[in-house]
Amino acid sequence: MTLLTFLVDWLRRLSLQFSNSLPRVATYTRELPVSLVRMYENAIDGEHLPWLHKDSFASLTILDKGAWGWRAKGHLQPPSFMTWMELELRLDADNNRWITTTLRGLGKGTQIVTHAVPLGENNIKVVVDFYVPKLPKFLHGLYARQFIDTYSRLYDEDLWMMATRQQELDRMGQGKPKDTAREVSLGTLHSVRRALPLRFELQDRPYRVVDLGGELIAHSTTCPHMLGPLQDANVEQGQVLCPWHGYRFDIRTRECTSGQQCKLAPAPEISVIGKSKEVVAKLP
Ligand code: FES
Ligand SMILES: [Fe+2]
Numbered sequence: 001m002t003l004l005t006f007l008v009d010w011l012r013r014l015s016l017q018f019s020n021s022l023p024r025v026a027t028y029t030r031e032l033p034v035s036l037v038r039m040y041e042n043a044i045d046g047e048h049l050p051w052l053h054k055d056s057f058a059s060l061t062i063l064d065k066g067a068w069g070w071r072a073k074g075h076l077q078p079p080s081f082m083t084w085m086e087l088e089l090r091l092d093a094d095n096n097r098w099i100t101t102t103l104r105g106l107g108k109g110t111q112i113v114t115h116a117v118p119l120g121e122n123n124i125k126v127v128v129d130f131y132v133p134k135l136p137k138f139l140h141g142l143y144a145r146q147f148i149d150t151y152s153r154l155y156d157e158d159l160w161m162m163a164t165r166q167q168e169l170d171r172m173g174q175g176k177p178k179d180t181a182r183e184v185s186l187g188t189l190h191s192v193r194r195a196l197p198l199r200f201e202l203q204d205r206p207y208r209v210v211d212l213g214g215e216l217i218a219h220s221t222t223c224p225h226m227l228g229p230l231q232d233a234n235v236e237q238g239q240v241l242c243p244w245h246g247y248r249f250d251i252r253t254r255e256c257t258s259g260q261q262c263k264l265a266p267a268p269e270i271s272v273i274g275k276s277k278e279v280v281a282k283l284p
Pocket of ligand 1: 224226243245246247
């Protein structure tokens with residue numbers, strides 16, 4: 001976001017044009033290897049914007065939400081009075097589409113209409129049309145480039161979230177674990193410490209061992225909210241932060257410390273055994 005973009009948008013909003021037409025300035029299309037269910041779930045989830053899309057959204061406060069969509073206010077990057085906006089997304093599933101409208105602030109009046117066309121069970125095509133009121137024709141190209149660059153990046157990020165969530169749901173839907181062992185050896189204390197934070201699986205569930213004040217502790221690397229990945233999350237003050245919606249969890253107590261009603265799944269206990277100092281992860 002540059003000062004020039006802000007000024008151009010101000011001039012557009014101030015211009016005295018009384019036409020009701022909403023010119024389409026760009027269209028972005030993309031095939032995505034995800035189901036329509038995952039796509040709708042992503043569209044009505046406004047909470048992920050300032051976390052998953054943190055390079056685009058500096059902040060976003062949800063004002064209202066439901067199965068219909070959401071309304072929110074916040075800032076694009078970088079945060080300033082120039083990048084403030086209020087947005088609304090309305091899902092129109094009967095017509096396989098959702099409409100995002102800028103109600104106030106930067107880009108006021110802009111409507112982004114996304115149609116999702118199912119191509120297969122796990123394959124859809126999105127067609128995103130961008131409409132900007134009162135935009136002079138000679139600026140359509142500039143706006144089109146900005147919309148398409150931004151949306152390619154947003155969909156890269158959304159695809160990662162939707163596909164990862166689907167994999168996790170598939171894994172959980174497989175029923176009883178193939179691996180029924182209740183404990184696993186992680187190696188010697190020396191090798192484990194060198195490999196920290198160390199990922200491992202037990203009963204087909206992913207965990208990670210971290211060092212908290214000299215003590216080795218394991219935690220689940222699946223976020224209990226929407227199955228987000230915690231395996232690469234930094235540990236700060238004994239807590240992990242989920243990259244999808246910013247929920248924070250205390251590794252020792254498993255409690256959610258950002259205020260939401262969820263808790264990390266129980267994790268194996270870590271012990272160091274015998275003279276050989278073998279590190280073992282054991283389910284309680
Ligand atoms: S999946 Fe939403 S915060 Fe982790
Ligand atoms: Fe998104």
